[in-house]
Amino acid sequence: MKNLIYTTIVSIALCAACAHKEKTQPTPEAQPAAKPAEVTGPLSAQAVMKPAKKQKTKGMVHFSQSGDxxxxxxxxxxxxxxPHGFHIHExxxxxxxxxxxxxxxxNPGSKPHAGHEAPEKHVGDMGNITADSKGKAxxxxxxxxxxxxxxxxxLGKAVIVHENADDFKTQPTGNAGGRIACGVIEALK
Structure with a gap:
């Protein structure tokens, strides 16, 4: 009988401790699930490229968001x-x-100019776009x-195609020369 009373008292004490712990420190199962990061704004955009005076460059640049x-x-x-320097401008x-x-x-992060694959670069550094013998790229x-x-x-920034290749070194522009085509990035509906 003493063992039964002792077991009952211990069980009551443990249940009280568990209840107190649940009120002050919820278990992971009791916490609400974290919401996934939401992408705000449009998921696709485009820039219609128009040529500078005395240039012929034209075309389209399409952007589509997937996660980050x-x-x-x-x-x-x-x-x-x-090759021609290819960048997003501010x-x-x-x-x-x-x-x-x-x-x-x-360059919202104030990083140095570099190639597209560099770990430290302008957000707008997209490297070079290379035209074939017929001028298509x-x-x-x-x-x-x-x-x-x-x-x-x-969104609302400009895509620029430059006259020359980007050297990925010269600060802050890559020594890519004049701007031969420009297009504003606009949301697609």
């Missing part, structure tokens, strides 16, 4: 054969004849460290 990555697909024509303004109204490279790449919408997103 942006797929970039570019199709251009009217380029001189070879202002969505293609009004100046030489497209200087688009400002510098989009296609490029597919993935951007990280930004989104289409949001405070530091690419």
């Amino acid at each position: 990555k942006i797929k970039v697909e570019a199709m251009l024509e009217g380029l001189k054969p070879g 202002k969505g303004d293609c009004s100046a004849p030489d497209f200087t109204s688009a400002g510098g490279h989009f 296609k490029l597919t790449l993935e951007l990280s460290g930004t989104s289409i919408g949001g405070t530091d997103g690419i």
